[in-house]
Amino acid sequence: xxxxxxxxxxxxxxxxxxxxxxxxxxxxxxxxxxxxxxxxxxxxxxxxxxxxxxxxxxxxxxxxxxxxxxxxxxxxxxxxxxxxxxxxxxxxxxxxxxxxxxxxxxxxxxxxxxxxxxxxxxxxxxxxxxxxxxxxxxxxxxxxxxxxxxxxxxxxxxxxxxxxxxxxxxxxxxxxxxxxxxxxxxxxxxxxxxxxxxxxxxxxxxxxxxxxxxxxxxxxxxxxxxxxxxxxxxxxxxxxxxxxxxxxxxxxxxxxxxxxxxxxxxxxxxxxxxxxxxxxxxxxxxxxxxxxxxxxxxxxxxxxxxxxxxxxxxxxxxxxxxxxxxxxxxxxx
Amino acid sequence: xxxxxxxxxxxxxxxxxxxxxxxxxxxxxxxxxxxxxxxxxxxxxxxxxxxxxxxxxxxxxxxxxxxxxxxxxxxxxxxxxxxxxxxxxxxxxxxxxxxxxxxxxxxxxxxxxxxxxxxxxxxxxxxxxxxxxxxxxxxxxxxxxxxxxxxxxxxxxxxxxxxxxxxxxxxxxxxxxxxxxxxxxxxxxxxxxxxxxxxxxxxxxxxxxxxxxxxxxxxxxxxxxxxxxxxxxxxxxxxxxxxxxxxxxxxxxxxxxxxxxxxxxxxxxxxxxxxxxxxxxxxxxxxxxxxxxxxxxxxxxxxxxxxxxxxxxxxxxxxxxxxxxxxxxxxxxxxxxxxxxxxxxxxxxxxxxxxxxxxxxxxxxxxxxxxxxxxxxxxxxxxxxxxxxxxxxxxxxxxxxxxxxxxxxxxxxxxxxxxxxxxxxxxxxxxxxxxxxxxxxxxxxxxxxxxxxxxxxxxxxxxxxxxxxxxxxxxxxxxxxxxxxxxxxxxxxxxxxxxxxxxxxxxxxxxxxxxxxxxxxxxxxxxxxxxxxxxxxxxxxxxxxxxxxxxxxxxxxxxxxxxxxxxxxxxxxxxxxxxxxxxxxxxxxxxxxxxxxxxxxxxxxxxxxxxxxxxxxxxxxxxxxxxxxxxxxxxxxxxxxxxx
Numbered sequence: 001x002x003x004x005x006x007x008x009x010x011x012x013x014x015x016x017x018x019x020x021x022x023x024x025x026x027x028x029x030x031x032x033x034x035x036x037x038x039x040x041x042x043x044x045x046x047x048x049x050x051x052x053x054x055x056x057x058x059x060x061x062x063x064x065x066x067x068x069x070x071x072x073x074x075x076x077x078x079x080x081x082x083x084x085x086x087x088x089x090x091x092x093x094x095x096x097x098x099x100x101x102x103x104x105x106x107x108x109x110x111x112x113x114x115x116x117x118x119x120x121x122x123x124x125x126x127x128x129x130x131x132x133x134x135x136x137x138x139x140x141x142x143x144x145x146x147x148x149x150x151x152x153x154x155x156x157x158x159x160x161x162x163x164x165x166x167x168x169x170x171x172x173x174x175x176x177x178x179x180x181x182x183x184x185x186x187x188x189x190x191x192x193x194x195x196x197x198x199x200x201x202x203x204x205x206x207x208x209x210x211x212x213x214x215x216x217x218x219x220x221x222x223x224x225x226x227x228x229x230x231x232x233x234x235x236x237x238x239x240x241x242x243x244x245x246x247x248x249x250x251x252x253x254x255x256x257x258x259x260x261x262x263x264x265x266x267x268x269x270x271x272x273x274x275x276x277x278x279x280x281x282x283x284x285x286x287x288x289x290x291x292x293x294x295x296x297x298x299x300x301x302x303x304x305x306x307x308x309x310x311x312x313x314x315x316x317x318x319x320x321x322x323x324x325x326x327x328x329x330x331x332x333x
Numbered sequence: 334x335x336x337x338x339x340x341x342x343x344x345x346x347x348x349x350x351x352x353x354x355x356x357x358x359x360x361x362x363x364x365x366x367x368x369x370x371x372x373x374x375x376x377x378x379x380x381x382x383x384x385x386x387x388x389x390x391x392x393x394x395x396x397x398x399x400x401x402x403x404x405x406x407x408x409x410x411x412x413x414x415x416x417x418x419x420x421x422x423x424x425x426x427x428x429x430x431x432x433x434x435x436x437x438x439x440x441x442x443x444x445x446x447x448x449x450x451x452x453x454x455x456x457x458x459x460x461x462x463x464x465x466x467x468x469x470x471x472x473x474x475x476x477x478x479x480x481x482x483x484x485x486x487x488x489x490x491x492x493x494x495x496x497x498x499x500x501x502x503x504x505x506x507x508x509x510x511x512x513x514x515x516x517x518x519x520x521x522x523x524x525x526x527x528x529x530x531x532x533x534x535x536x537x538x539x540x541x542x543x544x545x546x547x548x549x550x551x552x553x554x555x556x557x558x559x560x561x562x563x564x565x566x567x568x569x570x571x572x573x574x575x576x577x578x579x580x581x582x583x584x585x586x587x588x589x590x591x592x593x594x595x596x597x598x599x600x601x602x603x604x605x606x607x608x609x610x611x612x613x614x615x616x617x618x619x620x621x622x623x624x625x626x627x628x629x630x631x632x633x634x635x636x637x638x639x640x641x642x643x644x645x646x647x648x649x650x651x652x653x654x655x656x657x658x659x660x661x662x663x664x665x666x667x668x669x670x671x672x673x674x675x676x677x678x679x680x681x682x683x684x685x686x687x688x689x690x691x692x693x694x695x696x697x698x699x700x701x702x703x704x705x706x707x708x709x710x711x712x713x714x715x716x717x718x719x720x721x722x723x724x725x726x727x728x729x730x731x732x733x734x735x736x737x738x739x740x741x742x743x744x745x746x747x748x749x750x751x752x753x754x755x756x757x758x759x760x761x762x763x764x765x766x767x768x769x770x771x772x773x774x775x776x777x778x779x780x781x782x783x784x785x786x787x788x789x790x791x792x793x794x795x796x797x798x799x800x801x802x803x804x805x806x807x808x809x810x811x812x813x814x815x816x817x818x819x820x821x822x823x824x825x826x827x828x829x830x831x832x833x834x835x836x837x838x839x840x841x842x843x844x845x846x847x848x849x850x851x852x853x854x855x856x857x858x859x860x861x862x863x864x865x866x867x868x869x870x871x872x873x874x875x876x877x878x879x880x881x882x883x884x885x886x887x888x889x890x891x892x893x894x895x896x897x898x899x900x901x902x903x904x905x906x907x908x909x910x911x912x913x914x915x916x917x918x919x920x921x922x923x924x925x926x927x928x929x930x931x932x933x934x935x936x937x938x939x940x941x942x943x944x945x946x947x948x949x950x951x952x953x954x955x956x957x958x959x960x961x962x963x964x965x966x967x968x969x970x971x972x973x974x975x976x977x
Contacts, residue, residue, distance in 0.1 A: 085760070086759075087751055087757070088748070088751055090743065090745070090752065091744070092742065092744060093739070093757075093760070097737075100695075100734060100737065101730070104726060104729070104730045104733075107703055107726060108723055108726055111719070112706065112709075112719050112722065113710050113873060114719075115719075116875070163745050163747060164745065165743055166743075166744070166746065167741075167743050167923070168741065169681050170680065170681075170741045170755050171676055171680035171681050171741070172676070172682065173672075173674070173676040173677040173681050173682070174672065174673055174676070176673065187672065188671065188672055205828050205829075205830065206827070206831055251754050252753070257750070260746050261746065261749055262750065262753070262754055262755075264754075264755070265756060268754065268758075268761060269767075269825050270740055270761055271756070273829065274740075274765060274766075275676075278672075279672070279676070294682040294920070295681075328827065328828030329829070330829035331830045
């Protein structure tokens with residue numbers, strides 16, 4: 001193993017570790033790259049990392065010992081999830097991801113008998129042998145591990161002033177039926193009355209796809225798009241939903257960051273596309289004050305729109321939301 | 334022990350046995366006949382009141398009121414307690430323990446039946462191999478027998494707990510299921526009778542692959558059939574509690590017990606539990622074999638238990654692979670039955686329990702693959718494939734991360750703001766069903782690939798079309814995975830009802846790899862040149878621990894999912910019919926639920942280790958007697974001279 005190879009390897013490694021936060025900063029909103037370029041850079045970085053590893057291992061003939069590979073892999077995973085992945089993920093998710101990585105790195109080191117021996121042999125030497133190097137590493141290990149545990153304990157015991165963690169139920173179960181404008185709406189079976197096709201019949205969920213991408217605001221449009229148009233009027237006019245839910249329905253309206261939690265992002269595949277139209281009807285009509293018992297911690301600034309909109313307006317704004325985002329409501333048919 | 338010498342005695346013995354079983358089979362129908370007579374008498378006596386079924390529509394909508402209303406339970410009159418301790422937790426633990434052992438004693442006979450059948454079929458070709466399988470089946474039955482009495486004791490404890498702590502609820506449920514309660518009890522007698530004849534007749538009825546052996550296997554068939562019927566009946570009670578049918582809105586029984594039993598969630602629950610039981614049985618037997626493998630003193634013993642653990646693991650995995658699909662079907666039916674239930678489970682209050690379950694499922698698949706990698710360590714020639722292990726592991730890690738990503742995140746308000754919404758723009762995409770389906774199908778496909786490698790690891794292919802076969806296999810696996818990924822991504826752009834349909838081609842891709850891939854691989858291995866025999870007993874201890882982990886993960890999954898299925902009823906004993914008015918009607922905090930589930934797992938394994946120890950004790954006694962007999966026989970024999 002030549003000194004040149006070792007130097008080259010460590011230089012690459014260092015460059016990789018240092019580059020990650022810089023690239024993350026560059027794409028973190030105020031940086032010079034737009035989101036698309038930034039994603040391309042991230043993909044490029046991962047490809048480069050894999051290529052470098054292959055180059056170092058197979059071409060430069062520098063197989064890293066498993067005992068070094070393991071922490072190095074762990075650090076790379078950590079940088080990936082903590083720094084490269086933007087916006088930052090919550091700590092609970094990071095802990096889950098790192099838990100999986102930690103277990104799998106251990107499994108990787110013990111996949112076969114030779115790799116397990118390679119991994120465990122230096123540990124056995126460190127624990128058993130009596131020569132100076134073994135002794136020194138033994139002392140260092142027995143100092144570092146308790147030290148790390150002590151630091152972790154200290155950190156945990158430190159008083160924290162941030163808001164506590166909330167296990168918020170984002171999609172609480174709806175009631176079986178609700179009363180809106182003195183009419184009973186059974187949420188399991190009710191249908192949107194404005195889901196009407198060109199032939200005047202009920203438009204099955206999925207069939208509205210042909211109207212996606214069109215302009216609902218030009219002259220003579222089909223019946224369905226007329227309903228969308230009126231729903232849009234409610235969204236941007238009568239109710240002014242866009243102040244919170246945003247022009248693009250992405251939850252980033254001008255008022256949104258004044259709320260805690262911030263308003264729902266309908267453009268995300270995890271919100272309205274996972275729900276039946278009747279669920280959305282319930283949320284719009286009843287708002288935060290009528291959240292069900294399980295909707296802990298009942299944190300919602302959504303007004304009960306039944307007090308301001310007619311039942312028809314509520315159904316129409318729902319049609320508009322699905323049309324605008326290009327999602328379909330959940331059905332079981 | 335039966336004395337079966339002599340043709341006449343054999344015939345008499347066989348007739349006696351058959352008549353006894355015949356009588357036992359007919360026994361459960363006695364209460365049904367009596368009930369039918371009772372019902373006819375009631376019908377004649379007065380003009381029946383009719384009421385609307387809460388579930389059945391159209392033709393079967395109305396039924397004759399045949400029972401009292403569910404009424405309102407009152408605390409403390411209809412509930413019992415021991416001090417301040419939650420009565421619900423006592424029921425929870427006793428129920429879970431009974432279910433564990435019940436599953437075990439129902440699953441092991443399935444496993445044993447297959448082993449015995451293989452033994453019989455192998456006997457003609459190779460009596461030694463046939464005997465090996467037969468001994469394995471016999472050994473497992475021995476453990477099952479001890480566990481059987483534990484199951485009965487736990488069943489008794491459960492009944493007493495219901496009577497003491499939830500008398501009002503138990504009164505209602507036993508009133509509804511009155512027509513079949515005694516059938517259930519009598520089926521138990523039948524099950525016990527057949528079980529004892531099956532176990533104690535093992536040696537007496539063992540004539541290799543002759544008529545007696547086949548008769549013995551038939552007993553195993555009856556045993557399994559009765560076991561499955563028992564399980565189906567017990568499942569109808571829990572599925573009735575989730576999705577009642579055959580009663581009116583007041584909870585009055587409408588006279589048709591089949592409607593009560595055949596409630597909307599009954600079939601998917603039954604299918605899911607049968608598969609779950611089979612997987613669990615395989616896992617526990619594998620854990621037993623691993624336990625024996627780790628404690629074995631000789632290489633011969635190690636080899637036996639290494640082989641046994643492999644067979645058990647294999648059986649468990651066969652049932653595990655279709656299990657996620659059965660679970661998916663069950664969830665679909667739950668959503669279709671009540672939207673609220675589905676949302677509470679997967680997106681709402683209980684979503685985090687699903688993440689716990691997802692962790693366990695991922696653990697199962699990673700462990701199976703890891704075990705196969707370890708098992709290949711004892712196969713000469715497997716070194717060729719070592720380089721692929723890390724690739725397979727990396728695929729599993731990526732799939733696991735997608736599989737585990739929750740839809741509802743735990744975070745501080747500051748983290749929520751930093752993220753820009755409740756869902757993360759990148760990993761938020763993994764929180765929905767499209768990603769989950771893709772992840773689980775990828776995990777299963779990867780597991781099948783590991784198995785294909787395992788199959789060929791100590792062979793050199795000799796068929797002339799080997800290279801074509803390899804290309805076909807590579808294309809099959811790659812094509813399936815591309816299809817799974819494509820459909821996963823496509824699922825984000827289509828309506829939910831179509832998206833659910835996409836799971837079918839995804840599963841079809843996975844199953845194609847499983848069935849076609851394994852079949853082609855097996856065909857390619859025909860006449861293959863062996864690089865060396867499998868060195869049974871030489872597996873690393875990590876492989877044995879992996880199997881232990883597999884079995885523990887099975888039991889943990891059962892605890893978590895059982896809790897989930899039960900708590901989705903929220904404050905209802907019987908959904909929308911009988912309200913839980915006890916002080917324990919609230920949903921448990923996650924931490925408490927996690928602790929009780931873990932306690933259940935710990936309790937089960939403690940008891941099971943006791944059962945393993947008991948069986949080892951019996952085995953040790955037998956070995957000692959054999960050694961003494963051998964020593965006694967050796968007395969007086971000539972001893973060859975030797976040096977000292």
